[in-house]
Amino acid sequence: MIRADGNFGEYRWGSTRKQAMIVWEAHNLTLSAVGTSADGRAQRP
Numbered sequence: 001m002i003r004a005d006g007n008f009g010e011y012r013w014g015s016t017r018k019q020a021m022i023v024w025e026a027h028n029l030t031l032s033a034v035g036t037s038a039d040g041r042a043q044r045p
Contacts, residue, residue, distance in 0.1 A: 011018035
């Protein structure tokens, strides 16, 4: 969770892992927006 002040909230497995997950999610959302999968292949409609 990201707090209202922009900092990370508590996370059971630590803030480093939570930050890595957020980066991974943002990367995959970006790829989805351009129609590419995480392995670089074009997504099928």
